[in-house]
Each structure stands twice: as structure tokens, then as C-alpha cells.
Amino acid sequence: MTFTEGGVTAAKGFKAADAAAGIKYQGRPDMAMILSSVMCKAAGTFTTNVVKAAPVIWDRDIVKGSGLAQAVVINSGIANACTGEEGMKYCRETASAVFEKLAVPENAVLVASTGVIGMQLRIDRIRDGISMMSGSLSDTIEAGHKAARAIMTTDTKPKEAAVSFRAGGKDIVLGGMCKGSGMIHPNMCTMLCFLTTDINISQELLQEALSCSIQDTFNMVSVDGDTSTNDTVLLLANGLARNPEITEKNDDYYSFCEALKEVNTKLCRMIAGDGEGATALFEVEIKGADTKEQAKVLARSVVSSNLVKAAICGHDANWGRILCAMGYSGAEFDPDRTDLYFESAAGKIQIMSAGTGCCFSEEEATRILSEPEVKAIAVIGKGPESAVAWGCDLTHGYIDINADYRS
């Protein structure tokens, strides 16, 4: 498997477009579209928030119904969440506009929105945006890149990844883009993500591969502990690589799962590192656990702790806060058998041994914690399981962004 250039247009048969439709932002693209030349198997995972945005309900019905889709329409600026029956109507009208322009059946049009909760969309502008994008769809890397920019809200960087690998004697490509910077906390999935692949695979296995992959990737990201109303990961497979259809868990299936893991992990790290106000990507690894679940609960608790995140912001090796966050996580472990390390490009240092502090150099620890990517590693025993979670530091920038986001 090798990483390759591009995102949603990397796989065969996928085009993308973007448009400045004036949904809420002025003077920047705020709509994107993905179109496959043929019908795709569609898989999806959605927020577990009781409050679900209208597009989440729309997409879930398609994925759980026919499991087939050919186009995705995305807007940033307004989330179409807490918008009642009117919000659902806008999903239908979006799909209807795509049918008019591109002759893709309404029930094969997926919809996604991200932005402020509670405002209604201007559906006339959505229609205009679809009209503009229908004329400019392109399969170039650049078109995918522009789409990745258009779906950004408080993100500072577009987020794309793609890999190519072999399955069934064919070259397969899997690419994707995502957005997400605030209201990011693991639960089913944590933002908008769109994955496209030309692999030929049954819808059931496509969904299973996706559902499985997000458990170790998107569900292990946290920026601020707030699980969004709009979280969506969509995965479209159009089969144009012409490998024999994957209908059982054979080597090709596992190659595809591995590709999904690589792409999703890369996208997750991009989200965490670009968390609102973040100056550092903060990775937490728990090793030596008896069960996977125990390792995940501990890793997520540390990466979600405001106090730990503020210490990372200050490059402060305040390890007591890490042990404290492990302690209230809800997972059992023995603090007196736990070792802690910090690691980054600047080196690795042990800071705690068997539950009490080591004699370590504060200067060295600060130097290690001053890198743009820092990692805490807790070894809690001799068990076989481990887990990694991704987050970021808590900074003044986060307050600046969120104390008055709506205006």
C-alpha cells in the first residue's frame, strides 16, 4: 500500500466541484459536490447524539435502505440541525435539484451540512450552488482539493488523504476528505468525512469495514468533548477498478480494511492537529491493557481532559493530571503498576514509574513537549491490548474562536 496524491477524486470515476453560494460566509466557497460516473455501494456512520441534524436522518435512511448512492452535496456555514420539518424538506429539495441538473435519482443523493446549529438554510442559494457546480465537475486532484477547502468551517487547513493498493489483481484507490475543528468528541464519528473508492465490494462488507474502522480512528479523536449533531462519515464504492466483487472476508477484504485504517488515521491526525485554537497534536497511547475497551476508555479520558490539554499548551510535564484523568475514566487499572512517558520528535522521557514520579529533567520534558506533535504513553501492566487517541492542546485560541462563534 502506498500513499498517493489527492482526496475524493483520486479513485477512478469520481468528480468533484465547489461553489461560493453565499450560504453564510461571504467571498469563499461554501458548497461542494462529489459525483460518481456510475451508481455506488454506499456505507455510512452517523452521530449518536439524540439531536440529529436533518441531513443525518436523510443519509441514514438511504444507507440503511437501498445502500446505493451516486452523488453527495455538502454545504458549510449552516448545520441544518434543530430545523424541524423545514430542515427535512430542504434535504428533499437539494436532492431534487441534483436530479434536475444531473439526472441522478433523488434517493441516490446524499446530503451533508456543517456550521451553526438552529439557522434555516436559504434553499434558493443551495439550488444556485448546485446549478453552478453541475457545470464544473472535474476528476482532477485540484477539484478534490477545492472541495476539501469548501467544506471547512473553523478549520485552518483542508484535510485529504489517499492510498493505492492491490486487490483481486487490480490497482485500487481509496481517497477521502474531511472537515472538523470544534464540537469534536468521539462518538460514532466526529465530523464530516467523505471517502471514495473504485473497489468492487458488496454493500454489507463495505458497511462492516467502515463501521469497524471508525472504532479505532474517528471514535478516538477529541477536540473539546462536544459530540456534534451532524457527525457523518460516508464511503462510496463504485466498482470501477473491476476487481472481482468482494463478497467474503478474504485477503482482498483485509487489504481494503488496512487501506481504510491508513486513510482514516491520517485524516484523524489532521483533525486533531487542526483542533480549534490548537498549537499541538496530542496523541495518547495506552499499552499493556487486558482489554481493548479498557485501553480505549483510558486513552479517550486523558485526551479529553481540559487540565491535561491546558498543560500541553503550557509545555508543562504535569503528569499528575494524566493519572488523574485515567483515574476518573471509569476503567479499572492499578495506578501503582503504571509507568508514564512523554515522547516527540525531540526525544522520549520517563516521568512516572509504578505510580510515583521519576527524577526527570523539567527542561528536557519541556523541550519534548514544545514540538507540534507530542505523545503521552502509559503502560498500565503486562496485558496484550493497546489503544491510541488523538486530541490537541487547549489554548487561548479556542476561547477566542468559541466565545463568539456565531457573529
Added chain:
Amino acid sequence: MTFTEGGVTAAKGFKAADAAAGIKYQGRPDMAMILSSVMCKAAGTFTTNVVKAAPVIWDRDIVKGSGLAQAVVINSGIANACTGEEGMKYCRETASAVFEKLAVPENAVLVASTGVIGMQLRIDRIRDGISMMSGSLSDTIEAGHKAARAIMTTDTKPKEAAVSFRAGGKDIVLGGMCKGSGMIHPNMCTMLCFLTTDINISQELLQEALSCSIQDTFNMVSVDGDTSTNDTVLLLANGLARNPEITEKNDDYYSFCEALKEVNTKLCRMIAGDGEGATALFEVEIKGADTKEQAKVLARSVVSSNLVKAAICGHDANWGRILCAMGYSGAEFDPDRTDLYFESAAGKIQIMSAGTGCCFSEEEATRILSEPEVKAIAVIGKGPESAVAWGCDLTHGYIDINADYRS
């Protein structure tokens, strides 16, 4: 019942003292002592964090063992958490120093610490502090007030409350002090709190009244979602009011429970309003719930949301974040039947009706949210239950304090 002056020295037979022992801070008092003239029934509730500080283990053994205590020794600056066997030894030596100076049996000396996790105490300084305080114990309001100052860490204000009420034909007094500003999140209890009363009551009922009271008070406070390793509420009853001993749940028992609720609620509001970096006390009330637990889970989720707290900091009526936080709380409710209001000394405004936004004046909402105490009220149905949670806004001050707390 009437509120009265003072804190831990308000009830008959209780003295307090403080000392600048140089535990970690320089030039300010950092130790306090409470002494009853006679043996007390002792009740306590402690952190649910798996990582428990040494004093938590020490106190729990006393409360669950004999249930009797006469003195409490407290230090700020160092938490004596993650300190292994050495930390436990310091608890024993602290008690032993009190026995030497005041002839109180070691197993009747409760110990509490708050501050940095992972550093060892200088036990010689603890001993010196006990020596100083043993000579200056006083039953004045001022002595209690100084003790409340000495136990502060990042708190900006001392926190005391006291009430008097009648039971068994006698005047009873219940007073207390607490500290807590960061690492504050409901789970059993959320900081250090010391309550003293002269009521005559069995140890079993004393513990039951306390355990019950904290469910609706300290367990409903959150500053930053981090449940401390040192959380402790201790309640000493010395019986000197000479009411007939309360041994059943009669009117006197319920009068005492009511007094506990009043004192604890007042202390909770002080903690939330003095949360690290806070500019506003933020109160969340859930009404119309079917069950108490449902109301509490929803209220705690909203008051703990970084995004909601940042919006309160910006005086921004960003109600979508409130509904979002209710949605991921884990409690079931129907967003489409939910109404939302903001309220403060400046007025009350409805911002959401049946799950979608109302037409409200942003200026009026901002005015209401600019008060030092603001409240969000969500009415989720027609059920009989409600709950209140207390927190504060998330500000630049929180980052300033926590990005480099240890230095």
C-alpha cells in the same frame, strides 16, 4: 432556618486555626486545623476516582471504621496524591503530631490535602504547622474565616456558609467551609469541604444525610470536567447542642437534611462562581423530566460543555450548543418538545420553542447573559422532576491558570 455568620467555628465546641507552614506557597497561610472540644460522629464522602490521594484513603478508613473523629488537619499546595507508601506514612505522622500536641487519639484525626499531584509533602513542615496551630486554636468567626483562606489554592475567594435551625427543642448550628476552583467535576464530591455541627445524631443517620445531600449539591457542580483525586466532604457532629439524639428519620432529621441542603447549595454556588478563570456563575435547570436521573444527566452535560461555557463567556445566546450537549448526554428526551430560556437579574427570554429557534432580540439576550450569574432553563416535557447543575464560563483566565499551574 436562618443563615448566620461564619463557617466551621459557627457551631458550639468547634475551634479552628491556620498557619503559614511553607508547604509550597511562600508568605501565605497554607495549613488549617479544626478541633472539636469533644469526640464527634464523623461522616464523609470521597472521590470515585480510581486514583485516590493518601488522605482520602486515611479518612475513609476512619469514617467507615469507628465513625468517630475530633480533629481535621488540612494543607494546601501539595495534594499528597500519587505518592505511594510514603504518602500514607505522612498521614500517620500528621495524626501522630496532633496526638503529641493536643492528646487527640491518632485514629480520630482526619487529614486532607489539596494542590499539585505527585509531589511529596515536607513532613517536617507539616509538623511545624501543627505545632503553631495547636497554640492558636480559637472558636471565633475570624478563626474559621482564616482557616477558609488557608485551604485555598487557585480559589480567589474563601467559601463559608452557616445556618441555625431548631431540632429537639434546641438551637442547632451547621456551618462549613470548602475550597475548589479547578479539577472540579461532579463525582461523589468535587473538592474539599468541611462541615461542623453541634447536633446530636447517630453516625448512621449523619452519614446517610450527607450522602443524600451531596447528590443534589456537590455532585451537580462542574468547572472543567476533571474529577479530582482528593475530593472529600467531611461532616463532624459533636452533639453539644444537647438535643435528644436523632436515631430515626423524624422531623428533626429532615430539618437537619434541609439545613445541609442550604449550606451545601450555597457552598456549591460559591465554588462554581469562583471556578478557575470564571467571570460568571452558570446555572442550568432541567424541568418537566420524567425521572430525577434524566434531569440530572441533562443538566450536568450542559454545564460541562466547553462550547456552551465558551458561549457564556462571550455573552452569546448560542442555544444550539445547549441542545447539542443535551443530545449527547446519554439521557433520552424529545428535542421537538423542548423549550429553552435564558434568565438572569437582567430578565428572562425564551430562545427556543419545541426544538426550533424563537424570534428573540440578540441585544436583549446578550444583556441577560452579561450578568455575573446567568441561568439556562430547559423544559423538556410535562414530567414532575427537575434538577439544577452549577458551573461557570470557560475563559482566557482558565487557560492562563492551567497552562502552567505547577510553576
